[in-house]
Amino acid sequence: MATGKQLRCVVVTPEKAVLEQAAELVSLPMSDGELGVMPGRQALIGSMSPGVLRIKSGTQIRRVFVDGGFVQVRDDVITVLTPRAQDGADIDLEAAKKSLSVSIPKDAGAKVMKEHHNTILRARAMIRAAKPF
């Protein structure tokens, strides 16, 4: 389906615009599963979970870790708003693996539990972004 049209994918964090590039297919880690976006998609606003953002342009697939946030698709422009984003190539795999094996006491409060759960989710997403399968 080569329509010749291209997507523009913009990733913004509160600190700066992380990346802006053209793409043919962008896969987003939505809160209820992955969502692929191709040129000509209907406008969309959605929320994301920590996960891997995949940007395919030509034969290259770029993986970017995003820590939840929101996405807006409009006129073939995908704007990803996330508190933290990190290119797969820059991720410290060892550190991510280490945070997976951190343990917490059994009687920790609900707050600590939840935080720990989020940390694990984040670390898993980071690892997935860092190494292609």
Place this chain on the structure above:
Amino acid sequence: MAKTRELVSRRKAIRNIRKITRTMELIATARFKKALDRAQEAEAYTRKIAELAADLASAGGEISHPLLVTHDKVEKSVLLVIASNRGLCGGYNAGILREANHRLRGNRELGINTRLELSGKRAIAYFRFQRIPADATYTQYEDKPRFDEVEELANHFLELFMSGSIQRLDVAYMRFLSPARQTPVVETLLPLSKPNTSQSKAGGEEKKAGRVVEYQYIPDAKEILGQILPASFKQRLFKCFLDAAVSEQIARRVTMKAATENADGMIKLISRQYNRARQAQITKEIAEVIGGAAALQ
């Protein structure tokens, strides 16, 4: 003789101080540019979040969220004062502290229990001197505030507000309007002001495009809005810190520039005095020589 030497040493001292202030001015200029770049880079996120919130608000109909609830009676509030860690930046800290103090006094008159949180050594020192105890102090926010650090603080405030232990959050900081204009303000961040619906705010823009975009919402508008409001609050707090950082550098640059110019003026004045004194001394010596020669004849 004694006078000229004194003048020379004073001039030397002033020259040294001028060197310091000039260097500080240059450093502040460089830091200001960096801080401004950071603030401008953050702008994109702020704008986009506001845009999304506006779109969602216009789609979601009536919005109700704990962060938007305005309490009729405010019993407890937090006042966060963002000042600098270092001095030598003119009226920067004084302006912020004046505003903060004003609000603090106003709160006391209204019978509002205020929890005082301070960021920056200058603010801490000021309130210690005033014998007003602070409930929390931070010194880690410098000229490059990081979102992670601010997020921690933001979560702390969100928790306080959501649990109902405070009904309002005010932030006293120096708002950056333009490189030539900054004003100290006390801004109420919580409860959040309602997001403008796109009819009122982005209306002009959309009319230009000639259509209103129909969005698909995943999962649905209300839920996304519920998540976007905390994010928007965090961003607003972060922006306060960024503004403060930029304003501080500007204030320091302006102050140091004035100090350098003053030093220039003083050096000129003292040089003139020195030259006069030297001239007078030479004249006096010549007169003495002539006087001595005349006496010998």
